[in-house]
Amino acid sequence: MAQQAEAVRRAPLSRDRVLRAAVALADEIGIEALSMRKLAQELGVVPMALYKHVANKDQLLDGMVDVVVGEIDLPAPESDWKSAVRQRILSARRALQGHSWAAQVVRSRARPTPAVLAYMDSVIGIFRTGGFSVDLTHHVMHALGSRVLGFTQELFDASPSPAPEAQAVVVPADAGKFPYVTELAMAVAHDEESVVGQGCDDQFEFEFALDLLLDGFERLRQQRWTSANPSGEKTV
């Protein structure tokens, strides 16, 4: 009876259940607080039980990435390469942003998981069928870097700071030492105050840079740029 109650109380573990629980737990308590022990506790199980389903913590993180990447929308059917890529990337961004830890974990993985690879394959495919040479596609993918998954490394995160005073990047005493940073920070603070509050509009900045790159790609494509002949425009 007691056994039955126990059996009912918790369904059998599985790799999938472990991963999904890990994602949920990381959403809740943050990635740096996520430990095998806490995850096990959450699942009502002893820590070592997890190791029957994932080889180690690294593989757990890999699996978590795949769960998030699985949330990226499927590609829209018919459109020019630029809007297709744009849609794909902004959708990836939406998926990753649903889990505050995701970008950081993706960053920490040295090698791509199958789901990431599949996503990349689809993006590369858009370029290739959109008239980009293999060569140009290669460099273009590098130029996108992690942006292809919807995030970039800002030098520090000014925006998501919850405590308003904590985001004073420059304390008043340092204002004289960093005149240009100060000028810029004050302009931004002033700007945003009238709009939404403080900090920068991440989404705007992301699209600003993304479009700058996509426009650059289009120019290179038109002038049949190759790495052997970088200044295609002039020599053609």
Next chain:
Amino acid sequence: MAQQAEAVRRAPLSRDRVLRAAVALADEIGIEALSMRKLAQELGVVPMALYKHVANKDQLLDGMVDVVVGEIDLPAPESDWKSAVRQRILSARRALQGHSWAAQVVRSRARPTPAVLAYMDSVIGIFRTGGFSVDLTHHVMHALGSRVLGFTQELFDASPSPAPEAQAVVVPADAGKFPYVTELAMAVAHDEESVVGQGCDDQFEFEFALDLLLDGFERLRQQRWTSANPSGEKTV
């Protein structure tokens, strides 16, 4: 006597000595293996002694970043904004690349240290005196992101893999599943084989993306782009 010998054997600690030892040790054994305990041992001291000089491990990492940032060349005197920025960024890249762990640690810091701030101030200054509005400078700095310090987040590092077989991103069995990735990977492998070995030329890719952005910046500057009037070209 014994005391004297001991006193001679190790100079007194200082914040500076601690930081430099930490940088050296991280260079040697890698950042993930760097611990307060090992650092203390390296300095011939008990772990807790370090805490008289740095508040905690986070502050140690901050200090390490500052040491590396301190190695960035001073700005070249007179030149147009584009080559000045370019020189600054490529110099930062050189400094950061001298310490394989540096980019990762910079990435992990939430807030900028004074040295980083000073560096950013100088780059912002180049844009401002080069004819960029505060508004455009702001977005341009965001677009650069971590690239301003000479590194970007590639989706995974293909190049520095020491074991040649380890860098086969796509195992043969998966070739059919990821046709575009495979096509691209094979082209790259073929290309590079004749040149240097395998993998991608990071430096080339970095400059490719950097120049794409700088060229885009120049266009926006010329057409007096503002965020309130994004398509300046057409409406002027």
Next chain:
DNA sequence: ATGAATGGTGTACGGCGTACACCTGCGGCT
């Protein structure tokens, strides 16, 4: 009935960051 596979358990080890109480030796007072 039996023996192997599958999956959960219990214990234990070595590592980590760091709080806290302690000691020691030196420079500057009276």
Next chain:
DNA sequence: AGCCGCAGGTGTACGCCGTACACCATTCAT
């Protein structure tokens, strides 16, 4: 000369981590 304060190094200990390894319970094919 005697004292004190304090900067800086020490020792011990706590609670956390990932995970190796031996074990046991259940299920199921033979």
